[in-house]
Amino acid sequence: MTARQQVLQLYTSNSAVSSNVVAWAFHDGTSGRGPGLPEADDGAPPYGTGVEALEDGWRLLQMSALVDPIEGSERRSSYLRYELLLERMVDLDGPSSHGRLRP
C-alpha cells in the first residue's frame, strides 16, 4: 500500500470548530493523484465550517491554543488566530483513479 498525506489548514472566525472558515490552505502529498477539495462558488471556502470538514472525512490533528492576552498588546491584531490542522491519508494503490481514502 502506498499511502500519502493530504493536509488542510482552516482558519475560523473564532475558537469554535463550528465557526465560519475565513481562510484556508491545502497541501497535497499525492501530487494530484488523490481526491481534491469540494468546489465552491467564487472565492468561497471548500467547507463553511470546521465541522463540515470533519463530516467529509478529515481528521483534526491540532487546533490553536487560546493564548493569554499580553498587557500592552492585548488589543493588537496580527495573524489569523484560530487554525485547524486537518489531515487525511490516501491509498494510491486503491481501485479509484483518484486514490482511495484510508480509514
Added chain:
Amino acid sequence: MGTASLLSTMDVARFVADGFLRFDSVVPTELNEAAMLELEHLRRFAPFEGDPLRPRSGTPLADCWPPGSAIRRIFDLPVVAGAIRSLVGTTPVYDHQFCHHIPAGSTRAQDLHCDAAVDSFDPTFDIQVFYFPHAVPVGAGGTRFVPGSHLRVVHENSVARYQHVVGERFYAGEPGTVLIFHHGLWHAGQANPSAHDRWMFKVRLNPDGSQVRQWDTTDYDDVVFGNWDHMFATMEHGRPTVASELRRSHRWTAGGQDRLDIIERVHLWRYLADDPDFDVDWYHTRTERRARLVDGTA
C-alpha cells in the same frame, strides 16, 4: 508637482478601513504608451547611479524623474498628485520603485506578504502606488490583495501560509488604473496564465511632514461626529459617516477579530485627524475613562 485633486474625508476613511484606494483609467492612453517604453528601459537595465529614471532613496517626490518623462507626468496628474498629498502630505520622499514584468504564461506566483519587514506600531504610514499601464482582464493573474489587512502587524511573508482568504481581491482593470496601498496591506503578485506579458510599476513613498488633515476637509463636519457614535447606543445613520466606514467588516474578519480591527482603525484616524477623542462604538473611550480612575485623573 502639479495641481492636486484632493481626497475627501470619506475617501480617507475608506482608505483607513480598507487599506487601499482605486482610481480607474486615470492615466490617458498616450501616457500609458509612453510609460511602457520607460518601464521596458527600467526592466532592461540594472540599477546604476545616474539613471534619471531611478531616483535615489530620500529624494523629494517633486524632484523624482525628469520633467516631461511619462512617469513624472503620471505622478503630476491631479488625481494622482492629490491622492498622494492627501495621504502622505505635501513633502513626501521617494523610498524605492520596482517594475514588475510577468511574461505571458509565467507560472510563478509570489507568496502572500506585506512590504517590507515588520513595521512600527505607531500610526504613521507609507503608501505604495501601483500603476497598471495596460488592461488586465479578469483571470489574467493581477495582483492579489486582502482588503483590511493593512493594520495587522506581521512580518513580510510570515502570512504566506494563507493560500486563500475569503474576500481577497485579484486586480483586474482597464489601462491607466492606479491603486494606492497602505504599506501594510497583504498582497502577492500572481502567475500570468494569459497570452500577454503583464506590467506593473510600483513606487513606495514616505511622509516627510505632517499627515494630519492633508485632504479636502470641506465635508469633515458633515461626516465626523463625537465619540458617542455607538452602534449599540445612539449613532448617526441613514448617511455615510466616518464612523460607519470604520466599523465596516471584511468577510475574513467578520464575527471574530473585526472589533480589534476597528480599534486599530480608530487609532489611525485619531492620528490622521488629530482628534484624540474620536471613537467608534466606545472601544477606546471606555478603557480610557476607567484608566483615569486608576491614575487619579478622573
